Amino acid sequence: MRILVLGGTAFVGRAIVEDALHRGHDVTLFGRGRTGAGLFPGLPRLTGDRDTGDYAALAGDTRWDAVVDVSGYVPRHVAQAMDALGDRIGRYLFISSHAVYQREGVAPGSDEDTPRRPPVRDTEVLSEATYGPCKVACEDDVTARHGQRATIVRAGKVAGPHDPSDMFTYWVRAAARGGRVALPADPAQPVQIVDSRDLARLVIRLLEDDRPGAFHAVGPEQPVTLGELIETCARAAGAEVEIVRVTPDVVPPMFPLVREDTASQQRSAARARAAGLPGTALAVTAADVLAWDRERGEPPLEAGWSPEEERAVLAAAARTA
Template identity: 75%
Template sequence: MRILVLGGTAFVGRAIVDEALRTGAEVTLFGRGRTGTGLFPSTPRLIGDRETGDYDALRGAGDWDAVVDVSGYVPRHVGQAMAALGDRIGRYLFISSHAVYTRTGVGPGSDEDTPRRPPVRDTEELSEASYGPLKVACEDDVLARYGERATIVRPGKVAGPHDAQTGLTYWVRRAARGGRVALPGSPEQPIQLVDSRDLARLVVRLLLDDRPGAFHAVGPAEPTTLAGLITTCARVAGSEVEIVPVPAEAAPSFFPLIRPAAQWTDQQRSPARARAAGLTATPLATTIADVLAWDRERGEPPLEHGLSAAQEAKLLGA
């Protein structure tokens, strides 16, 4: 199978390329050529820039059985890619998001038929308010252009090695230190994390099966809570922790993995359709162990979000 990946050198894209190559697919990468330059040395690369609309490298470059669009965030990105590729592809698989869904009237276990938010096309600024509606517009455009040759994958929170976002890494690192852990949220908050490698396996399986439709990519197999996650992180690291809830308003406004109660159903999506299509479920402890090893190997650089040791000590003292 010949697969073109639009953005394949960072985290999710990297995992998808790894999995595609493992299955014997012929992979071509399209991107700016600025990140991951040492990755996949034998894989052809086409250089372009979605922000500036430079898709010249795609025009007349050949044809592919499938395209995986990892880096499409606004309708212009997707529209220009489809215009450059035309009918020289088989299936167009778009990586979307759970942010497409409405947050009202949705209960635990919601599936891929949950109503989506109204699409937005009059901005390209990515924010909490616009990110999901922009992804809705992208989904609509892919479906309008390719119909039954379109596949939509909507990941929940993705975790695993090479994740540049703070997310799971903060809690893995913090739990490994042990002791009293400040939690500016509810210990009972549900958590859904999908291992990036499970997401990648689902994407490649959907392509190999030539399967249309929309699919959740969520995990782990067993439901867990924020407290359960932190406890598992400590167990994997061989440490002991005491979880101490602290007032949310005392911590930074954005905190890794913590969501307000009104958004808890976002962490309780049904994986049934994706499981039936081939979504695997890496044990949460395995994902945590691999993130812990990767983070230590890279030297545990500063994280963008979370509490410093001094900030946490102050909160715990108060």
């Protein structure tokens, strides 16, 4: 297949390109060229900028069997890309998010038919309030334009090497230190992450099978709690941990993998599993992230507590115990 990837050198896109190449497909990259310039030597690279609407590099008569849109966040991005490509593509696969779903009245095991939030088209300022609704609008536009040639992959929290978010890396690193690990949440809270390579395998499989519709990319295959995830990360590092539930006065916003809405961490992956979503063991993901993090020199993380802050939180918890 000839596949065009809109944004394919950072994290999710990188994994998708790697899987596509492993499967023997021809891949063309479109992006600003600011990240991953040394990756995938020899692949055709088309330079443009979605923020400024520069799609001139997509002009011409080149045809692709499929497009994977990794970097579409607002309706303008998607509309301009579709306009530039016209009828020169087969399937349009859009990477979306679970942020599209309504938060009220959702039960554990919810599937892809769960009601979504109202679409938003009048802003390009992305926040917790607008990110999901903008993705809804993008989904709607892709489906309206391409019909049965549209595929939507709604990814949950993605983890793996090269993850820029720190959300899973935080727990991998904290658990690898061993000893007491501070957790500002119930260890029994369910949590869902999907290995970036599993997400990539699903995406390419959907293209190969020419399959329309919406699919949840969530994992791991076996349900896991946040406490179990931390313990799995510790075992992957050969460490032992004691999880200490803490209730400090101040907790950083969006603390890694901590969520009050537990139903959002129990979505069904049945449709995606049936379509080919693999189930990489959580221990494998943790070990690979640990190795990658150490190889890059374990730079300071932006999410969660620093080691010094965590020690202070644990000391305060011990004093009030």
